[in-house]
Amino acid sequence: MQPQTSPLGLFERWLSLWVALAILAGLALGLIAPGVTTTLAELEFASVNLVVAVLVWAMIYPMMVGVDFASIRDVGHKPKGLVITLVVNWLIKPFTMAALALLFFDWIYADLIPRDLGQQYIAGLILLGAAPCTAMVFVWAQMTKGDPAYTLVQVSVNDLVMIVAFAPIVALLLGVTDIVVPWETLLLSVALYVVIPLVAGALTRRRVIATHGGDAAAVDAFTARLKPWSIIGLLATVVLLFAFQAQTIVANPLLIALIAVPILIQSYAIFAIAYAAAKAWRVPHNIAAPCALIGTSNFFELAVAVAIGLFGLSSGAALATVVGVLVEVPVMLSLVAFANRTRGSFPAT
Numbered sequence: 001m002q003p004q005t006s007p008l009g010l011f012e013r014w015l016s017l018w019v020a021l022a023i024l025a026g027l028a029l030g031l032i033a034p035g036v037t038t039t040l041a042e043l044e045f046a047s048v049n050l051v052v053a054v055l056v057w058a059m060i061y062p063m064m065v066g067v068d069f070a071s072i073r074d075v076g077h078k079p080k081g082l083v084i085t086l087v088v089n090w091l092i093k094p095f096t097m098a099a100l101a102l103l104f105f106d107w108i109y110a111d112l113i114p115r116d117l118g119q120q121y122i123a124g125l126i127l128l129g130a131a132p133c134t135a136m137v138f139v140w141a142q143m144t145k146g147d148p149a150y151t152l153v154q155v156s157v158n159d160l161v162m163i164v165a166f167a168p169i170v171a172l173l174l175g176v177t178d179i180v181v182p183w184e185t186l187l188l189s190v191a192l193y194v195v196i197p198l199v200a201g202a203l204t205r206r207r208v209i210a211t212h213g214g215d216a217a218a219v220d221a222f223t224a225r226l227k228p229w230s231i232i233g234l235l236a237t238v239v240l241l242f243a244f245q246a247q248t249i250v251a252n253p254l255l256i257a258l259i260a261v262p263i264l265i266q267s268y269a270i271f272a273i274a275y276a277a278a279k280a281w282r283v284p285h286n287i288a289a290p291c292a293l294i295g296t297s298n299f300f301e302l303a304v305a306v307a308i309g310l311f312g313l314s315s316g317a318a319l320a321t322v323v324g325v326l327v328e329v330p331v332m333l334s335l336v337a338f339a340n341r342t343r344g345s346f347p348a349t
Contacts, residue, residue, distance in 0.1 A: 086158075124303070127317065163190070166302075248319070263327055304321045
């Protein structure tokens with residue numbers, strides 16, 4: 001019997017390690033060459049850092065090319081999984097994350113973290129909670145033997161909803177804190193990091209398929225060639241973020257752990273809600289598992305980019321979003337293992 005190959009590539013399998021190394025590199029850069037990070041921070045237009053904008057585009061564009069919006073027409077045949085995904089992602093997850101953020105940073109951590117910094121960490125967590133995953137969920141779905149076509153539908157519909165819902169939800173939840181929402185910057189970030197990449201990805205996908213005689217498989221080969229740039233964009237963004245946060249982190253090494261706690265609670269709670277709902281509604285496991293995982297995972301590229309655009313590279317909000325990157329892969333792997341162990345509790349079809 002041939003050994004099974006992991007659906008995770010080298011980068012995905014060791015994502016937490018690469019991010020940890022990028023964090024160390026960023027801290028070293030911020031402590032050794034603070035002038036360099038200051039210069040990079042000044043390269044911005046309309047509150048959007050140009051260096052980070054390029055890096056985030058490098059991360060997001062390959063993902064958007066893989067989204068097939070034509071698959072949405074088949075959703076009516078099996079609506080349950082999509083209903084659960086939309087309810088959890090847009091009616092539950094942003095608000096539970098905001099509630100946890102307020103609980104920890106306004107109450108539990110009140111004596112540990114100054115209130116002004118706490119408000120920025122709350123903002124970063126709100127941005128994470130309002131951005132459901134669009135790319136890595138394909139990896140998690142594959143590891144749980146999920147239905148790839150249905151997962152694609154879920155991602156495609158979420159991207160469409162994100163265009164119109166992300167900015168209003170974030171603005172509403174940030175209004176709960178003491179932070180003034182700069183609507184112009186928020187809308188610019190959504191256009192820059194969601195709408196434009198989606199349009200560019202759709203046009204590129206159409207051209208690639210047409211160039212290869214209608215073969216949709218050519219899209220996978222095309223995005224595979226872009227993947228190294230996506231990796232570089234992610235790690236370089238993390239390096240920059242932690243370079244600007246170096247002084248704060250060195251002064252308070254427990255900060256990362258404190259930020260991670262509400263993210264961990266949110267992740268496991270959201271998975272439990274979606275997975276239990278799918279089981280109660282007798283959704284097949286190949287739809288139920290990706291349905292729960294897509295809400296648990298985050299579109300951290302968008303969250304990081306918007307945090308930088310709204311609050312700056314050196315802000316607490318930006319730091320909170322990048323902590324989400326650090327903890328996501330170990331959490332998701334543990335949930336994939338749980339989903340696989342409980343496959344027998346769901347109907348097969």
